[in-house]
Amino acid sequence: xxxxxxxxxxxxxxxxxxxxxxxxxxxxxxxxxxxxxxxxxxxxxxxxxxxxxxxxxxxxxxxxxxxxxxxxxxxxxxxxxxxxxxxxxxxxxxxxxxxxxxxxxxxxxxxxxxxxxxxxxxxxxxxxxxxxxxxxxxxxxxxxxxxxxxxxxxxxxxxxxxxxxxxxxxxxxxxxxxxxxxxxxxxxxxxxxxxxxxxxxxxxxxxxxxxxxxxxxxxxxxxxxxxxxxxxxxxxxxxxxxxxxxxxxxxxxxxxxxxxxxxxxxxxxxxxxxxxxxxxxxxxxxxxxxxxxxxxxxxxxxxxxxxxxxxxxxxxxxxxxxxxxxxxxxxxxxxxxxxxxxxxxxxxxxxxxxxxxxx
Numbered sequence: 001x002x003x004x005x006x007x008x009x010x011x012x013x014x015x016x017x018x019x020x021x022x023x024x025x026x027x028x029x030x031x032x033x034x035x036x037x038x039x040x041x042x043x044x045x046x047x048x049x050x051x052x053x054x055x056x057x058x059x060x061x062x063x064x065x066x067x068x069x070x071x072x073x074x075x076x077x078x079x080x081x082x083x084x085x086x087x088x089x090x091x092x093x094x095x096x097x098x099x100x101x102x103x104x105x106x107x108x109x110x111x112x113x114x115x116x117x118x119x120x121x122x123x124x125x126x127x128x129x130x131x132x133x134x135x136x137x138x139x140x141x142x143x144x145x146x147x148x149x150x151x152x153x154x155x156x157x158x159x160x161x162x163x164x165x166x167x168x169x170x171x172x173x174x175x176x177x178x179x180x181x182x183x184x185x186x187x188x189x190x191x192x193x194x195x196x197x198x199x200x201x202x203x204x205x206x207x208x209x210x211x212x213x214x215x216x217x218x219x220x221x222x223x224x225x226x227x228x229x230x231x232x233x234x235x236x237x238x239x240x241x242x243x244x245x246x247x248x249x250x251x252x253x254x255x256x257x258x259x260x261x262x263x264x265x266x267x268x269x270x271x272x273x274x275x276x277x278x279x280x281x282x283x284x285x286x287x288x289x290x291x292x293x294x295x296x297x298x299x300x301x302x303x304x305x306x307x308x309x310x311x312x313x314x315x316x317x318x319x320x321x322x323x324x325x326x327x328x329x330x331x332x333x334x335x336x337x338x339x340x341x342x343x344x345x346x347x348x349x350x351x352x353x354x355x356x357x358x359x
Contacts, residue, residue, distance in 0.1 A: 050273075050311055051311050054271060054272075054312070057236060057238075057271055057313070058238075058270075058312075059313070060102070060103055061240070061269050061271055062240070062315035063317040063319055064103065064319075064343070065238065065240035065267055066244070066266070069172065069199070069265070070198065070263060070323075070341065071134040071172070071341070071350060071352055072138050073140070073151045073153050073174065073176055074096075074261075074341075074354075075140060075151070075358075076250055076258070076326065076327035076335070077358075078178070078184075078189070078191055078250040079148075079178060079183075080092065080140055080142050081149075082143050082144065082145070082146075083144060084142075084145070085145070088359050089359065090149070090358075091139070091358075091359055092140050092356050092358030092359060093137075093138070093140075093356060094335070094354055094355050094357060095356070096354030097135040098134055098351050098352030099132060099133050099134060099350055099351065100341065100348060101129045101130065101131050101132065101348040101350065102130050102348055103129040103346060103348070129348060132202070133157060134157075135156070135157055135170075136153040136155035136174075138356070139152055140358075146179075147179065147180035147183070150176065150177050151176050151178075152174070152175045153175070154172065155170070155172035156170065157169065157171075165206055166207050166233075167204065167205035168202070168203070168205075169202050169203055170200075171199075171200070171202065172199070173198070173199045174196060174244075175197060176197075176244070177194060177196065178192040178193065178194035178248070179192060181193055184251065184252065187251070190249065191247070193246070193247050195244065195245055195246075196244040198240075198265070199242075200239070200240050203236055203238060205236075206233055207231065207232075207233035230279065231276075231277065232275065232277045233275065233277075234274065236273035237271070237273070239270050240267045241267065241268050242266065242319075243267075244264075245263060245264050246263035248260070255328060255330075256326055257326065257327045258324070259324060259327075260323070261322070261323050263320070264318065264320045264321075265319045265320075265321075266316065266318050266319075267317060267318075268314075269315050269316065270314050271313045271315075272310055272313075273310065274308065274309050274311055275308070275309055275310075276306060276308050278305070278307075279305050279307065318345070319343065319345050319346075320344040320345055321342060321344055323341045324339070325337060325339035326338055332357070333357050333358055333359055334355065334356075334357060335356050336355055337353065337354035337356070338352075338353055338354075339353075
């Protein structure tokens with residue numbers, strides 16, 4: 001599902017509203033807003049092209065984000081033991097950080113709709129795509145009487161400015177429940193099955209100032225007009241809620257605990273992308289699109305106006321992954337973890353390092 005935020009157009013008022021209406025109807029009217037010789041800005045904003053780019057981005061994220069949300073709580077032990085009855089009670093807490101990748105093609109396509117030429121500046125790991133950093137504070141507690149454990153994670157990275165973007169942010173929350181189905185002995189691994197839920201959100205933004213003029217002609221006898229463009233920016237934001245299933249096996253070998261596992265996630269993703277522009281109307285005539293102005297109850301203003309146009313895409317998809325790694329036990333109950341993840345659907349990958357205290 002995709003839709004544009006036409007209400008924002010209505011709030012612009014006057015000439016800005018008329019130009020925003022032309023943007024919104026650009027594909028149908030074959031008269032999108034023209035921006036002549038504006039560096040890093042599109043030559044034309046076409047609603048159909050924007051919608052197609054947002055759809056592609058949303059569909060790509062629907063498959064990629066459940067994989068990214070699986071970062072964190074990948075502890076080496078398939079089961080940490082019981083909290084009660086147990087001496088000592090089993091629990092732990094720590095931090096982990098790393099990255100996963102997602103295909104850069106859809107992100108580059110949406111960037112090129114609003115800011116042509118910057119897609120080549122988007123950082124990538126070759127064909128594997130755009131790196132999404134991740135960080136989590138996590139804890140896990142053993143079960144009561146039965147052989148299970150439960151964990152929770154939360155991650156947040158403050159807005160940063162990587163590569164060509166002026167803003168990139170990240171938030172992660174998740175919880176899981178694992179039940180041991182086989183207790184390891186000798187060379188046989190401990191095996192558990194788990195279920196969890198993850199929520200991941202983030203976005204990117206690009207803002208640019210300009211003193212350029214935008215020529216446009218809305219017809220209806222108004223003739224060619226000019227807006228002064230002060231700022232123009234695009235943003236893309238996304239959020240996924242994923243239901244996660246996994247199986248894990250681990251071995252205890254002296255101070256090392258190697259582990260492997262497989263997982264599958266079903267995610268519900270919402271993507272929103274669009275632009276904001278601040279314009280200045282030095283001397284608007286009184287007869288531009290009077291029908292639109294009368295319907296909105298507004299008159300053409302002299303001064304600054306803000307225009308917005310956003311599209312949304314909702315999608316859901318399955319993702320499957322393999323993961324594995326090893327932890328190293330140190331004195332004072334300290335564990336150091338290294339994890340690698342492989343997206344079996346998209347070919348993306350990820351890696352993480354972690355440190356925790358585990359009783």
